[in-house]
Amino acid sequence: MLTIRPATFDEILALRHAVLRAGRPLESAYYPGDERGDGRHWGAWMSEELVACVSLYTVEGPSTQLRGAATAPAWRRQGIGEKLMRTAIADWWADGAAPRDLWCNARVAAVTLYERLGFVAEGERFEVPQIGPHQRMRWVAP
Numbered sequence: 001m002l003t004i005r006p007a008t009f010d011e012i013l014a015l016r017h018a019v020l021r022a023g024r025p026l027e028s029a030y031y032p033g034d035e036r037g038d039g040r041h042w043g044a045w046m047s048e049e050l051v052a053c054v055s056l057y058t059v060e061g062p063s064t065q066l067r068g069a070a071t072a073p074a075w076r077r078q079g080i081g082e083k084l085m086r087t088a089i090a091d092w093w094a095d096g097a098a099p100r101d102l103w104c105n106a107r108v109a110a111v112t113l114y115e116r117l118g119f120v121a122e123g124e125r126f127e128v129p130q131i132g133p134h135q136r137m138r139w140v141a142p
């Protein structure tokens with residue numbers, strides 16, 4: 001059974017590292033603010049196994065940045081990432097203290113997924129060293 005719930009940084013770090021920073025040091029999977037416990041995190045579990053994670057951070061603006069979306073390879077294309085991000089966005093939207101402006105830098109392969117979630121592309125694609133082409137996207141309230 002799939003369980004989606006808020007998670008701690010310690011719960012999601014290993015999966016984020018394995019999917020998004022494979023072969024690089026564990027510290028490369030820390031984002032600004034993680035050591036201070038700044039982000040909010042969500043996870044999707046199948047039984048006891050964490051299979052997907054995503055995080056939201058308050059950043060400049062202030063705005064909210066969605067980062068670190070990752071689904072373990074064996075569990076992809078089953079709608080888990082979409083369900084998880086819908087939950088994270090709904091929780092964020094319900095939190096009146098969180099900055100309303102939500103955005104992400106999407107890997108180009110994930111753009112259609114973010115469009116399904118209500119994000120729209122903003123500006124030109126750009127290259128992130130060692131990772132690949134990205135597209136900044138902004139979430140538009142339905």
Ligand SMILES: CC(C)(COP(=O)(O)OP(=O)(O)OC[C@H]1O[C@@H](n2cnc3c(N)ncnc32)[C@H](O)[C@@H]1OP(=O)(O)O)[C@@H](O)C(=O)NCCC(=O)NCCS
Nearest residue numbers: 069070071076077078079080081082106107109110112113
């Ligand atoms: C992007 C990611 C989190 C999606 O998770 P998921 O649980 O497979 O998501 P869903 O099943 O809800 O949606 C699948 C969609 O993800 C997108 N996608 C992006 N990269 C993908 C990948 N490597 N494999 C499969 N789907 C991918 C596609 O748009 C796909 O939609 P489609 O099946 O209609 O083509 C997952 O593929 C992943 O961890 N990829 C590697 C890391 C990554 O790119 N993270 C996003 C950073 S912006």
